[in-house]
Amino acid sequence: xxxxxxxxxxxxxxxxxxxxxxxxxxxxxxYQKEYLCGMNKDVLIRLNGxxxxxxxxxxxxxxxxxxxxxxxxTLLGPSGCGKTTTLRIIGGFETPDAGDxxxxxxxxxxxxxxxxxVNTVFQKYAxxxxxNVFDNIAFGLRVQKKKDSEIRxxxxxxxxxxxxxxxxxxxVETLSGGQxxxxxxxxxxVNQPKVxxxxxxxxxxxxxxxxxxxxxxxxxxRTTGITFIYVTHDQEEALSMSDTVVxxxxxxxxQIGTPVDIYNEPINAFVADFIGESNIVDGVxxxxxxxxxxxxxxxxxxxxxxxxxPVDVVIRPEDVDVVPVEKxxxxxxxxxxxxxGDYYEIIVDVAGFKWMLETSDYVGEGQxxxxxxxxxxxxxxxxxxxxxxxGDYSTFSEEMEHLSDVTGEDEQE
Numbered sequence: 315x316x317x318x319x320x321x322x323x324x325x326x327x328x329x330x331x332x333x334x335x336x337x338x339x340x341x342x343x344x345y346q347k348e349y350l351c352g353m354n355k356d357v358l359i360r361l362n363g364x365x366x367x368x369x370x371x372x373x374x375x376x377x378x379x380x381x382x383x384x385x386x387x388t389l390l391g392p393s394g395c396g397k398t399t400t401l402r403i404i405g406g407f408e409t410p411d412a413g414d415x416x417x418x419x420x421x422x423x424x425x426x427x428x429x430x431x432v433n434t435v436f437q438k439y440a441x442x443x444x445x446n447v448f449d450n451i452a453f454g455l456r457v458q459k460k461k462d463s464e465i466r467x468x469x470x471x472x473x474x475x476x477x478x479x480x481x482x483x484x485x486v487e488t489l490s491g492g493q494x495x496x497x498x499x500x501x502x503x504v505n506q507p508k509v510x511x512x513x514x515x516x517x518x519x520x521x522x523x524x525x526x527x528x529x530x531x532x533x534x535x536r537t538t539g540i541t542f543i544y545v546t547h548d549q550e551e552a553l554s555m556s557d558t559v560v561x562x563x564x565x566x567x568x569q570i571g572t573p574v575d576i577y578n579e580p581i582n583a584f585v586a587d588f589i590g591e592s593n594i595v596d597g598v599x600x601x602x603x604x605x606x607x608x609x610x611x612x613x614x615x616x617x618x619x620x621x622x623x624p625v626d627v628v629i630r631p632e633d634v635d636v637v638p639v640e641k642x643x644x645x646x647x648x649x650x651x652x653x654x655g656d657y658y659e660i661i662v663d664v665a666g667f668k669w670m671l672e673t674s675d676y677v678g679e680g681q682x683x684x685x686x687x688x689x690x691x692x693x694x695x696x697x698x699x700x701x702x703x704x705g706d707y708s709t710f711s712e713e714m715e716h717l718s719d720v721t722g723e724d725e726q727e
Contacts, residue, residue, distance in 0.1 A: 317576040358383045358508065358541055359404060363413035366399055373399050376563040377413070379637055381543060386535050388544040391562035397545045398513060400562075404543060405511050406430050418508075437518060439494050447473075447497055448482040454534045472500035475534060488538040492523045496530070503538060510535075513543045516551065528555050536715040541610025549589050553577060561585050574671075582695055586628045587704035591633075593669045597627035597694065605694055610643050612687060616694035626695045628705075631659070631672040633691035642684020648677050660690045661707050664702070668707040 337504045347435045359381040366374040374396045378662045381387055389397035402408040403415060406427035414424050422430060441450050451472055457466045473479050476496035495515060502510055514529075535542045546552055552559045553573040561568045561576060561584075569581040581584035583594050598606035598727035602617035607627045619625060621699060639645045658676055661684065669685070677683055 318593045320573070340499050356383045357381070358385075358418060359543075360416040361400070361403070361413065362416065364400070364403060364410045364415070365412040366396075366403065366408065366410050373565050374403075374410070377565070377567060379560065379567065379570075381509075382558075383542065384539045384541060384559050386532065386542045386544065386555060387560065388546060388556040389562060390546060390549065390552040390588075391558050392547055393551075395562040395563050396565040397547075401434075401511050401513055401543060401545050404509070405434055423552045431508040432511060433505060433507040434513065435498050435502050437497075437514045437517045440499060441494060441501075443485075443487055445486070446482070446487060447478065447484050447489070448570040449502045450486060451504055452498055453501065458505070468504050469500075474619075475537065476500045476504070477530070490523075491519050492527055495519065495527060499531070499534065503534070503540065507540065509541045509543060512542060514546055515544075516546075516548075521615075524551070526615055531555060532712075534660040553589070561588065563588075579693065580628060580695065582627050582698040583700040583702075583704045584627075584698075586693075586695070587700075591631050591670050592705055593629045593631065593707075595627050595629075595667060596702070597625045599623045599625050599694060603689075605692065608667070612643065612692055613689040614692040614694060615690050616692070619694065619696075624697055625698055626701050626705075628693040628695060629687060629691055631670045633687070635670045635688075636673045636675060636677060637684040637686045638669060639682055639684040642686055644685040644687075645682060646685065648679050648681045648683060651677065651679055670707045 353637055357380045359379075360615050361379040364374050364377040364379075373394075377396070377400065379400075387648050389400055391397050393519050399408060403410055406422070406425060406429075406487070409423065410622065417425075417430065436510055442453065448469055450699070451469045452465050455468060460468075469482070473481065476499055478496055478500070480495065481489070481493070481497075486497060489497065498515070499510075515531075519527060528551055530698055531542070531544075532655055544551075544555065554577070556573055558570065559573055559576045560570050563584050569576060569585045571579070576585065580589060580592075586592040595607045597605050599616075599619035599621065600611060601621055602619075603614055605612055605614045605616065605627060646662040646669065649661040649663050649668060652659040654672075657672045660671050660673065660677060662671055662685070664685070671685070
């Protein structure tokens with residue numbers, strides 16, 4: 315089901331048959347996803363009940379997804395969530411154990427990759443080292459036996475598109491990582507596919523180059539009008555480039571929506587925690603627009619819950635005002651302070667629960683501060699299987715240490 319959010323943009327629940335309470339104080343409208351998407355008139359790819367297992371372990375579990383023509387859609391999630399397997403099924407590199415893949419209304423489960431109107435850009439580029447830039451880009455056209463004049467014209471167009479004019483005769487091993495990535499993108503686009511699959515293509519680049527390439531990819535997608543399906547575990551990439559973000563965990567879609575809605579209107583504790591930083595606390599919905607948590611009752615902008623219903627409450631670190639104790643709704647003792655350049659990240663102990671706050675004002679460790687939270691900074695969610703799993707920064711450092719240990723990372727996603 316779909317609801318109208320406080321921003322006026324759609325927020326999707328991927329849980330079929332369920333509803334999400336509207337946050338807007340002046341609307342209680344609910345829409346079917348199919349209606350919001352124009353009754354499917356521009357659906358290019360449909361995944362219907364896709365399941366896949368490797369060695370008896372379920373990687374995708376009854377996945378349903380619609381991808382629209384000219385859309386930039388990102389599959390976002392941690393390692394092992396099923397995002398890369400989904401991409402490979404769309405590309406024809408994997409076959410689903412159950413379910414159907416439709417492309418432009420036609421079932422393509424048994425169609426081999428080379429017959430699909432899809433090209434792929436891989437994380438490791440897969441360029442031909444013995445060919446120069448021109449010949450790498452022209453490779454697919456020559457396989458199709460295009461005329462030399464057409465090849466020259468199309469390669470010229472692609473070089474201009476990816477800002478590599480004058481690089482035609484350069485050997486690919488002399489190029490930087492960002493330049494090699496542009497060659498790989500040009501080679502994938504020169505055949506004019508209807509869909510481009512991108513499997514973590516920026517992961518090997520340094521931070522500044524990644525940000526530059528994010529902008530370039532979005533510009534290329536807008537210029538060409540080709541549907542981009544992008545896989546990443548990087549939340550910033552997903553939020554900055556995408557028209558639509560699909561958040562995945564444990565082989566299932568948790569939420570589908572615009573970047574703004576995914577961030578502001580998370581459907582459960584997993585999404586709230588995975589997309590940026592979040593303080594997630596236990597609460598009780600007293601009545602419409604009133605919620606209680608951390609020993610205090612707050613006004614909020616949420617409605618549609620039962621009176622007395624236990625809920626999860628999300629407050630983003632940047633949405634909490636640090637004030638003198640006597641002016642605060644809550645108070646806590648500063649546990650740690652980290653300078654982040656344009657703000658301070660502080661961990662505050664509020665009645666035994668560690669909150670993360672972001673503030674431009676310095677506060678010292680051990681100082682007692684007040685916390686003020688405005689109604690529109692509070693987001694109330696129904697409890698889920700992920701409740702009580704995320705949101706307390708008591709184990710923040712241990713979590714970071716665990717995430718940095720990639721030795722056991724699963725190859726199959």
